[in-house]
Amino acid sequence: MTAADPLQPDLARDLIDRATKAATHRAARVRNHLDAVLLGQGRHSDHADTKVLRRILAEHGWPGHRLVGPDAARAAWSIALHSDDAPDFQRAATILLERAVQAGDARIDHWAHLHDRALITNGHLQEYGTQLLLNPDGITLCPLRAPESLDERRATVGLPPITVALETVRLRYTVGHLSEDAPTVVLAGAA
Structure with a gap:
């Protein structure tokens, strides 16, 4: 070994x-x-x-x-x-x-994603902007605490700025690939 x-x-x-x-x-x-x-x-x-x-x-x-x-x-x-x-x-x-x-x-970024997911699942605002909603109309962030300092918090856990993360997710899940009746899905994708 x-x-x-x-x-x-x-x-x-x-x-x-x-x-x-x-x-x-x-x-x-x-x-x-x-x-x-x-x-x-x-x-x-x-x-x-x-x-x-x-x-x-x-x-x-x-x-x-x-x-x-x-x-x-x-x-x-x-x-x-x-x-x-x-x-x-x-x-x-x-x-x-x-x-x-x-x-x-x-990995600390894994902790940040799980922390955010647990907050959202329990009806609280997320901290790091890792939880997104994907629906036929597009991709949006789940409710977020203190959006004005989001990028600073993300940097402390090794995550890129939110604009970069959202663009990455948009490229991965282009809205054109979803049907009109596709369900709204929570994604843990804003890495």
């Missing part, structure tokens, strides 16, 4: 597999390519992924770079980020991720 090998490679593979499947499903949902059955299956998978991550957090704390490697740590972050049906879990995951960041075992 080298210094770069994760301590839990099986756990790493499971997290990556779960996050990859969920991302594929979300991409189809954003483009409104899912019927009711597939939407239901995706929700069931999201709940199962949250349950698995909840168990991992209870057993290991945040699955950071040392435990599972950078790719699986990103996968764990993605699962937590999309656990909107479990707001208490999302808040707890944010705390554990923050501790991992402080220990140098996770």
